[in-house]
Amino acid sequence: MLYRENGQFKTSYQADQQIFPIAQDRIGVWLLVAFAAIGVPLLADEYLFRAILIPFLILALAALGLNILVGYCGQISLGTGAFMAVGAYAAYNLMIRIDGMPMVFAILLGGAIATAIGVLFGIPSLRIKGLYLAVATLAAQFFWDWAFLRIKWFTNNSSSGSVSVAQLDAFGWRIDTPLEKYLFCLIFLVVFALAAKNLVRSHIGREWMAIRDMDVAASVIGIRPVYAKLTAFAVSSFMVGVAGALWGFVHLGSWEPAAFSIDRSFQLLFMIIIGGLGSIMGSFFGAAFIVVLPIFLNQFLPWAGSLVGLSISTAAVAHTELMIFGALIVFFLIVEPHGLARLWSIGKEKLRLWPFPH
Amino acid sequence: MGFFLEAVIGGLMTGMLYSLVALGFVLIFKASGVFNFAQGAMVLFAALAMARFSEWIPQWLGFDNKLLANVLAFIAAMALMVVVAWLIERLALSKLVNQEGITLLMATLGITYFLDGFGQTLFGSDIYKIDIGLPKDPMFLFESVFEGGVLLNKEELYAAVIAAALVIVLSLFFQYTSTGRALRAVADDHQAAQSIGIPLNRIWVIVWSVAGFAALVAGIIWGSKLGVQFSLSLVALKALPVVILGGLTSVPGAIIAGLIIGVGEKLSEIYIGSQIGGGIEIWFGYVLVLFVLLVRPQGLFGEKIIDRV
Numbered sequence: 001m002l003y004r005e006n007g008q009f010k011t012s013y014q015a016d017q018q019i020f021p022i023a024q025d026r027i028g029v030w031l032l033v034a035f036a037a038i039g040v041p042l043l044a045d046e047y048l049f050r051a052i053l054i055p056f057l058i059l060a061l062a063a064l065g066l067n068i069l070v071g072y073c074g075q076i077s078l079g080t081g082a083f084m085a086v087g088a089y090a091a092y093n094l095m096i097r098i099d100g101m102p103m104v105f106a107i108l109l110g111g112a113i114a115t116a117i118g119v120l121f122g123i124p125s126l127r128i129k130g131l132y133l134a135v136a137t138l139a140a141q142f143f144w145d146w147a148f149l150r151i152k153w154f155t156n157n158s159s160s161g162s163v164s165v166a167q168l169d170a171f172g173w174r175i176d177t178p179l180e181k182y183l184f185c186l187i188f189l190v191v192f193a194l195a196a197k198n199l200v201r202s203h204i205g206r207e208w209m210a211i212r213d214m215d216v217a218a219s220v221i222g223i224r225p226v227y228a229k230l231t232a233f234a235v236s237s238f239m240v241g242v243a244g245a246l247w248g249f250v251h252l253g254s255w256e257p258a259a260f261s262i263d264r265s266f267q268l269l270f271m272i273i274i275g276g277l278g279s280i281m282g283s284f285f286g287a288a289f290i291v292v293l294p295i296f297l298n299q300f301l302p303w304a305g306s307l308v309g310l311s312i313s314t315a316a317v318a319h320t321e322l323m324i325f326g327a328l329i330v331f332f333l334i335v336e337p338h339g340l341a342r343l344w345s346i347g348k349e350k351l352r353l354w355p356f357p358h
Numbered sequence: 359m360g361f362f363l364e365a366v367i368g369g370l371m372t373g374m375l376y377s378l379v380a381l382g383f384v385l386i387f388k389a390s391g392v393f394n395f396a397q398g399a400m401v402l403f404a405a406l407a408m409a410r411f412s413e414w415i416p417q418w419l420g421f422d423n424k425l426l427a428n429v430l431a432f433i434a435a436m437a438l439m440v441v442v443a444w445l446i447e448r449l450a451l452s453k454l455v456n457q458e459g460i461t462l463l464m465a466t467l468g469i470t471y472f473l474d475g476f477g478q479t480l481f482g483s484d485i486y487k488i489d490i491g492l493p494k495d496p497m498f499l500f501e502s503v504f505e506g507g508v509l510l511n512k513e514e515l516y517a518a519v520i521a522a523a524l525v526i527v528l529s530l531f532f533q534y535t536s537t538g539r540a541l542r543a544v545a546d547d548h549q550a551a552q553s554i555g556i557p558l559n560r561i562w563v564i565v566w567s568v569a570g571f572a573a574l575v576a577g578i579i580w581g582s583k584l585g586v587q588f589s590l591s592l593v594a595l596k597a598l599p600v601v602i603l604g605g606l607t608s609v610p611g612a613i614i615a616g617l618i619i620g621v622g623e624k625l626s627e628i629y630i631g632s633q634i635g636g637g638i639e640i641w642f643g644y645v646l647v648l649f650v651l652l653v654r655p656q657g658l659f660g661e662k663i664i665d666r667v
Contacts (some may be wrong), residue, residue: 076460124648127655131459132391135602136651140646146641150634216665251488262595266467273464315483323473328466331472334453337461 004352019197032318036186041179049178052291057185058246060287063271064196064280065239070269071278072200073211073232075125076133079140080240080268085260086144087114087241088248089154092163096156104170114241115234117144122233126226131217141262148257164254181250188246192239197280199235208232209278274332276341285340293328297321364475364509371514373620374521375579378417380596380612381525382572387606388545389565393452393459395466398594399473400570402586403442405577406477409486409582409586428490432574436610438554439570440563453546474591483588488581517579524575528568541565545607570662599643603650605660615658619643 003024020026065079068308091110094101121140128136148154153178155163168175168184175184199205205230211220219225248255267290275286289348301317336343379401386394411431416422450465457465532538543551544561552558577586580593600619604611623639629637656663 076463091365124652126652129655131463131606132651132655132657134393134463134604135644136648138598139641139648142641146637150637220437232493269464270467273461277460316479319475319479319483322471323479324475325472326468326471326475329471330450330465333457333461333465333468334383334450337454 001284046178049182051282053182054185054251056287056291057189058243058251059193059291060284061189062240062243062268063283063287065236065270067272067283069232069236072273073208075135078134078265079137081260081262081264082140083114083118083237083240084244085148086117087111087244089148091245103168107242110245111238111242115238119230119239122230125229141265145257161258162254165249185246185250204231274339276339279341280341282341297324365628366621367625369621371518373617374518376597376600376620377613377616378521378576380591380616382569383601384609384612385569386565389541394460396469396473398591399470400573401577401593402591403477404435404439404574404591405581405586406481407438408578409488410481411435432565435460435574439574440567443570444563446566450455452559470581486586488578488586500614510589599647601655603647605657608659611659622646637662
């Protein structure tokens with residue numbers, strides 16, 4: 001960045017171990033949060049909230065959870081959609097089956113149930129590694145897809161198979177407008193992002209990274225793989241489960257199992273790969289990129305077509321979108337396999353030396 | 359008993375078809391260490407090409423002979439798959455050498471999206487037919503042993519025979535030709551293979567072309583069974599547990615695992631699925647794989663995974 005840490009002396013261990021050791025960073029993060037909470041509501045209109053900002057917040061939360069598992073602990077999971085679904089359906093069942101259940105507790109408990117399921121499906125990771133594990137986690141995806149479709153108890157015997165939440169009410173705060181929904185999700189995201197940032201720089205985060213880098217060596221120096229892997233699965237599925245509950249309750253309102261299909265799992269995996277594995281900030285970059293890209297293509301392609309005098313049918317737009325999306329992903333992986341977060345840190349390094357790079 | 363046997367034979371046939379798709383995965387993984395998620399998209403792409411070419415070529419050339427049309431369409435589709443393989447190697451894989459497994463997996467996912475969109479842009483997105491003249495009528499076996507005999511779908515029988523033949527041809531190709539030997543060398547150790555003068559890039563194009571060939575055969579058989587449509591690419595998801603169960607590096611493993619999962623799926627659907635709501639074949643294979651992997655983390659026939667610090 002344009003500023004440096006010169007002149008900021010630490011006189012206590014506490015000051016030395018802060019999240020953001022440089023004062024400018026601290027101020028910057030506060031400004032960012034303030035902008036998200038105050039500035040964005042003033043600038044954005046309803047469409048922007050509904051189509052981009054709310055999905056971005058929720059998917060960023062899910063990507064954050066997945067990044068802990070894949071990016072920090074190195075366990076590839078293709079079952080994220082299933083854990084989101086477990087969170088959503090668990091929260092829904094808690095809401096309708098327990099009278100007077102506050103919605104916030106239902107969402108958090110939904111996350112807790114997703115944690116239990118996540119740990120259960122994480123147990124094979126103690127034996128299986130890499131690509132084998134990735135396919136094994138697909139078992140979770142297909143099993144839960146099936147369960148929420150076929151077992152009527154989960155959907156409260158609804159005939160259409162879809163479930164809906166009538167109204168959102170957080171401790172007396174009626175959440176009706178898109179703006180309120182946005183703020184509600186923002187609170188969750190900020191709290192969880194802070195928690196995640198702190199977790200990954202604590203001893204447990206270091207254990208995850210040691211397991212990721214080389215698990216045999218890690219266990220030789222006294223890190224318990226069982227504990228490290230299962231905590232990663234637990235923390236990750238909790239965040240993913242909460243994100244799933246928010247996706248169902250706040251973004252969709254009424255949903256079917258298809259909302260959490262395998263495509264969702266791939267989408268989240270794309271977010272963290274493009275954003276940057278093992279980076280909190282990367283999860284945000286990736287989520288923003290993947291949320292905005294299809295909307296942008298959707299608007300841009302017909303417009304570009306009309307420029308050259310072609311009218312493109314909706315089917316053709318959909319197919320071209322797929323092509324461009326796929327091509328962009330391959331392109332990104334070739335140009336920057338470490339994701340947008342790496343670009344960000346390269347930019348920061350460059351700015352540090354600017355304007356005298358030698 | 360007759361009913362049980364019917365289910366088992368039906369399962370074996372389906373399993374053979376799964377193996378056919380699984381084979382494509384194994385070939386590529388063996389030779390380049392890439393877990394090719396795009397195999398399903400390649401099946402769809404190849405089937406679309408085959409279906410449309412067999413429709414277009416008679417129109418372009420102005421003749422009316424089904425056999426000739428199918429043969430020409432097969433050649434054209436195969437040529438297209440080779441071009442696709444070459445492009446994938448040239449534009450994506452050669453630039454991603456030495457990346458981690460997950461990055462390569464993601465790249466093939468990107469290729470999946472691209473091929474899905476590209477195939478449907480090029481060939482249209484309706485449901486098409488592939489008619490290569492497989493007989494559709496059912497036949498009965500063991501009529502003297504059981505009452506009513508065992509119902510067998512002739513089409514599936516032919517498909518299974520074709521699949522088995524393909525497997526044998528590929529095994530021979532791998533075992534006895536010099537190209538096959540080069541492929542195995544590359545699979546064993548990229549650097550060592552390169553240092554004795556095996557051209558890596560060409561080998562990869564060949565492998566992807568062979569996988570494209572397997573995809574084309576699978577696409578034709580599945581396509582004539584189900585019709586060529588987008589859902590064909592989901593066949594890959596059914597083949598994934600087969601690959602993993604057999605072990606990522608084993609060709610015979612893919613066949614045997616295919617048969618196991620095919621039979622297991624049918625029987626579990628009939629005897630367990632009816633008790634708990636049906637449709638369990640979508641996850642049966644995966645859950646079976648999960649439990650097998652707990653005992654054998656490398657799959658049934660995969661190479662033993664050895665960790666070194």
